[in-house]
Amino acid sequence: MYTTFSTARNNAVYSMNAHQRGLVDACFEESQYDEGIALLSQLRSPSIVPSVCHMRQLLYFALYPPVLKKQLIDASPSPSKITRQQQRSLTISSQTAASACSLLVQLALSMSPEGVAQVLPSYDRYNLDNGGDSIESIIAKESYCISEAKNCWNMLQRGFIHRHTLSSPTKRSARPTTVYDDNDEDDFSTSDVIAEHAWPVLDFLLVLFERDESETEARGLPRYSPLLLHQIPAPRSGKGARWEADAPLSIILYALTQDGNEQRQQMGSRLTQLLINLCSTNLFDFTMFLNSVFTRVYITAPQEFLVLLTSLPPTIPVLKFRIMLLSKFISNGGKSTTQNVSLGTKPQTRARPIRRARDEMKQPVEEQVKSQLALTSISSQITLPPFTVIRRSMEELKLNQSHDNLPYSWIQFQLWTSFALYQMKLSVDARDDEWRSLLRDEELPQHLNKLLGDPVPTLYKDILNDMLSIEQP
Known part of the structure; x- marks a missing residue:
């Protein structure tokens, strides 16, 4: 049967x-x-x-x-x-x-x-x-x-x-x-x-979660993998969104250490993007996850992880996460290393659990449609800090001996380019007001020199100037 x-x-x-x-x-x-x-x-x-x-x-x-x-074999058994x-x-x-x-x-x-x-x-x-x-x-x-x-x-x-x-x-x-x-x-x-x-099995898991993402997006929902969400524990209180992803984050950081093995390092990149895509929903706490990543990355492999992050495709979720994490590095560099800098993201609404029974698809079509429409409310409402906050943190940044192991010039450059790419993906009316004013200013190159300061190489400034000049406010 x-x-x-x-x-x-x-x-x-x-x-x-x-x-x-x-x-x-x-x-x-x-x-x-x-x-x-x-x-x-x-x-x-x-x-x-x-x-x-x-x-x-x-x-x-x-x-x-x-x-x-190899075990020894008896010659005449x-x-x-x-x-x-x-x-x-x-x-x-x-x-x-x-x-x-x-x-x-x-x-x-x-x-x-x-x-x-x-x-x-x-x-x-x-x-x-x-x-x-x-x-x-x-x-x-x-x-x-x-x-x-x-x-x-x-x-x-x-x-x-x-x-x-x-x-x-x-x-x-x-x-x-x-x-x-x-x-x-x-x-x-x-x-x-x-x-x-076990690396081939990790590749199998990534293929499964990536396909789950594609099918979820095809149903009109945010691009994320519900199956991956099941691999992250719920809060101990039993309420609110999930966020504790130390286990997959450890895999990502370990993949970064696989020098000379591009396939394994690429698996780390794929897993990073899968986790970031979970932030597209309010089922995954963006702020808690961001703070967890910053804490782990800052004390282990900051440069390697940031390079990985900037190599991901510049989708909206990736750009949001990249801007927030780079901003935390800049803010932390301009203040005490023991101070936990928060950029004040908009609080997440309580996550609505997705109930999946074995006979879920046996429901009438009408009930499935209603459930699907209800799930559209899981979209995340992450609000990035305005450009004034990011600009102020860069102005406060002071390089010192305790931070000389981090390439802050490169981090500032990546933060600017990430913010520019994100603004380009928005409609003109939805763009940041100060950002639009900066682009309309005829003395944009002079402003870049003033904002970025002397430690930032001229090459970075020239690239940014060319990039921002093309963008139409």
Whole structure:
């Protein structure tokens, strides 16, 4: 019998039937992992998708730490000894892990994001499914650790999954037991943020959240990923918007340290943009998140993160976040380092939680339309500080020895260009009044020299002058 679940497009999607699931289970039970993954790939179609338990096992394969040390092999083992050695080892090769992760990415690109996300642990466990596994499958049992995690970031940490072997039974009636390898040197990194072999799984998560963003925007809502929001804990009070994103922020900062690996650094950029896009809604507290990022970045990798931030596409959410964060750096540079400078964003309205039941898409079309219209009220109402405030903070900026490790000339330049790009995206009537007056002034170059001061290189001033001269107030 087929089982249905909802998709964003409201098309009927069915899980595999019992016979199909049995074929895959048989492969996994007999340790024919590559064959089982290939079978899942062949059975996959727009209308028939793997079950949640099979996707969870795929994720377990993808996260399984590789074996780096080769075991010594007896030169002349007996047939019975060979059989015992094979029974003791639960070998999941790097090729198996790569095939599983590749299939997960294909599923993220072809299935409903909500359907794929059922395999992920989250703070909103409405979609958790631990049923339907074969009791004989060791992989099915071991993969339950994924469901027991708090969030998807925990899965990426070193040591989340330990390699293990199966002890040989001493009696015919006894069953083999699982023995974990505590000396798990599964990668060469010294950080517990993300294991060396877990980067491909991070890429799968990013693909899933990015596609979720696209589909959410296609429904007329702000561009953000509800699935990513489920990976951020709610406030301890249970009220208000979410904001605590220390785990993904740690991943971003760790990605910045991957010198020479552009793909990993790009993953950090993609995750940064995903988090910033959450600020497009009042479900995510912009001010709290901004302060959290500033605190972490200022004491760890300020220059690297700011370079990452300025490399993101200049969308409205990115420009708003960039202006606010750069302004905090400028304000902090002109005052005491221990003073927490607040730029006074407009308070966020209380977030309205999105309730997603399993039979949500079974509602009448009229009810779905009403719910969709109600969700349009989640748009964030972030108000940037006026140009007078930003200008005053730059005038107060004084370089000193305690801040000589930060390129404040470059930060001022980026703040000006970001504010200019943001103003260009607004209608003429919506632009900042003082900004418009500055652009209309015939002595704009002289004003730039006065506002930016001598520490700012002439090249920056020339670029800004050319950029602002093109803009029509």
